Structure formats: structure tokens, C-alpha cells
Amino acid sequence: MPFDLLTFGEALVEVMRTGLDQPLERPGPFIGPYPSGAPFIFAVQAARLGAQAAAIGAIGDDAFGRCLLNQLTQDGVNCQGVRTLPGQTTGVAFVAYSSDGSRDFVFHLRHAAAGQISPALLDERLFDGLKALHLMGSTLSIHDDALQTGLKALEMAQAAGAKISFDPNLRPQLMPPDRARGAFAPFLQAADVILPTVEEALLLTGQAALEGAIQTLLAAKPERIVIVTQGKAGCTVYTQDGALTIPGFPVEEIDPTGAGDCFDAGFLVRWLAGDSPAAAARFANACGALAVTAQGPMAGAKTFDVVEAFIQERLG
Numbered sequence: 001m002p003f004d005l006l007t008f009g010e011a012l013v014e015v016m017r018t019g020l021d022q023p024l025e026r027p028g029p030f031i032g033p034y035p036s037g038a039p040f041i042f043a044v045q046a047a048r049l050g051a052q053a054a055a056i057g058a059i060g061d062d063a064f065g066r067c068l069l070n071q072l073t074q075d076g077v078n079c080q081g082v083r084t085l086p087g088q089t090t091g092v093a094f095v096a097y098s099s100d101g102s103r104d105f106v107f108h109l110r111h112a113a114a115g116q117i118s119p120a121l122l123d124e125r126l127f128d129g130l131k132a133l134h135l136m137g138s139t140l141s142i143h144d145d146a147l148q149t150g151l152k153a154l155e156m157a158q159a160a161g162a163k164i165s166f167d168p169n170l171r172p173q174l175m176p177p178d179r180a181r182g183a184f185a186p187f188l189q190a191a192d193v194i195l196p197t198v199e200e201a202l203l204l205t206g207q208a209a210l211e212g213a214i215q216t217l218l219a220a221k222p223e224r225i226v227i228v229t230q231g232k233a234g235c236t237v238y239t240q241d242g243a244l245t246i247p248g249f250p251v252e253e254i255d256p257t258g259a260g261d262c263f264d265a266g267f268l269v270r271w272l273a274g275d276s277p278a279a280a281a282r283f284a285n286a287c288g289a290l291a292v293t294a295q296g297p298m299a300g301a302k303t304f305d306v307v308e309a310f311i312q313e314r315l316g
Contacts, residue, residue, distance in 0.1 A: 002129025008056035009039035009139030012091030056081030141175035
């Protein structure tokens with residue numbers, strides 16, 4: 001069966017501080033491991049919403065790899081493209097949270113299985129009849145092989161007639177922002193859907209104001225949808241027809257990791273199902289809000305019925 005959504009990238013587990021303002025450079029307690037990796041959070045949320053989702057990546061033959069693979073299998077994510085690499089350890093992200101909402105990361109990626117991403121991982125069968133390929137800047141930033149894998153996946157998806165979705169997901173710890181602008185240019189040019197923050201939109205276009213950044217992004221492809229994500233405030237959907245701000249859903253935040261990935265999955269699942277960009281964005285806001293209400297990057301990713309009930313409860 002052809003896939004609705006395909007993504008690839010860093011397969012990892014997450015180990016996080018137990019409270020706020022506990023810097024990583026000081027000894028202190030952690031909790032985890034939690035199945036994670038932005039592309040895999042995305043795939044799990046898409047699968048829980050009922051989409052046929054597949055992910056490509058690499059894990060080690062170890063307990064952390066089994067932790068992630070068990071979660072993917074439980075949620076129905078197709079793991080045909082997930083390789084287990086003997087002699088490699090599964091990637092790990094160590095995370096600390098600050099009371100101002102910021103996060104600090106230490107990644108074990110480049111020299112782990114997660115860092116062994118290369119074009120050789122791409123299986124042509126996963127692209128047959130594919131509806132949409134979702135790409136993330138965090139993956140493309142790991143190293144040059146990952147970037148080349150993204151370019152090859154882009155070529156294969158376009159050849160299959162798939163839509164292209166791109167979330168810049170900038171990670172300065174992995175790639176300096178000034179370099180990311182050039183590295184991400186081919187994906188920005190090809191994307192049917194772009195999902196940046198305000199800061200990412202400005203950086204990647206070189207514009208000083210958001211209006212100019214949006215005009216630059218829309219001018220390249222008339223049918224393109226640009227969704228500027230604004231965290232708990234919601235998002236703004238931009239098309240050639242204009243802009244529409246979709247308010248967020250207030251919730252008590254427990255763990256913000258994965259909210260953007262769940263938002264992306266929520267939007268694409270509903271947009272591919274025929275919803276208008278505005279309706280799909282409202283659904284995505286709900287997915288993003290629910291994502292932060294549970295400890296663990298995938299724990300807040302909900303099923304379609306739960307998301308729909310949440311929206312109806314909030315909107316009446």
C-alpha cells in the first residue's frame with residue numbers, strides 16, 4: 001500500500017533533566033530514555049491520526065534501539081526503512097529545560113547509528129505512490145551525508161509525484177544558521193508546504209521583516225502554503241489569497257519537546273485528506289497543544305478521535 005507520509009532522519013532516545021533550570025554542565029538527575037527523534041515523533045503522530053506513515057533511519061543493536069523500535073511498531077509506523085547497525089550505538093539527546101521556555105541539548109548523533117544516514121538507506125519501494133515527503137532541517141544538519149540523503153530523497157519523491165513538506169527546524173548546535181541558509185535552499189525551492197518560525201523565515205530568506213520573508217517564499221511557487229508557527233499563540237497560514245491567523249489552544253505545558261513535529265503531522269494528515277489549509281492548521285494547533293501535556297516526546301501525540309474531541313470541547 002502506498003504511503004501517505006514518508007520522512008527520514010535521526011533515530012534516537014531522549015534523556016532529560018527532571019526539572020527546570022538544571023544546566024547540563026552540572027551533575028544532576030535525569031529521566032528517560034524516551035523514544036524520540038524529530039522525524040520519528042512526526043511519524044508516530046501521523047500514524048496515530050490514521051495515516052500510512054513510514055520513516056527511514058538507523059538504530060544500534062542495543063536497548064535504546066529496541067526502546068524506539070518497540071514504540072514505532074506499537075504505533076503502526078512502517079519500519080522497513082529503519083536499519084539496525086551492528087557495532088553502533090543508538091543516538092541519544094540529553095535535554096535541559098529553562099524557566100524561560102528555552103532548551104539546551106547535547107547530542108550523541110554523529111558517531112552513533114543515527115549519524116550513519118546516507119543515500120544508501122533510501123529504498124525506492126518506499127516512494128512508490130507516495131503522497132508526501134516531509135523533510136526537517138535538524139536531519140539535514142547532522143553532516144554532509146545526511147544533507148545528500150535529503151537531496152536524493154527529494155529527487156525520488158519528486159519523481160514519484162509526491163508533495164514536499166519542509167520544516168527548517170534549525171538546530172544551531174548541529175549547523176550554524178548562516179550555513180543553513182545555503183544548505184536548505186533546494187528544499188525551500190521545492191517545498192509545497194513550508195513550516196518555519198518567524199526567526200527561521202527571516203533567516204532563510206535574508207529579509208529584515210516577516211512580510212518580506214513571506215513574499216519571497218510565496219513568489220517562488222504560486223500554490224505554496226507557508227505556515228508560520230508561533231508556539232502556544234498558534235500559527236498564521238499564508239497563501240497567495242492572503243494570511244489567516246489561527247489561535248492556539250491554551251493548555252498546561254509539561255514537556256514541549258515534539259510539539260512542532262506533532263503540529264507538522266497534524267497539518268499534513270488533514271491537508272492530504274482534503275481539509276482547507278486553515279482547517280488543517282486548526283487541527284495542527286490542537287495536535288501541538290496536546291503534545292506538550294505529557295512527559296516524553298511521543299507521549300502527547302494523540303489519536304484522531306482524541307484531537308477532534310479536544311477541538312470540539314474548546315470551540316464548543
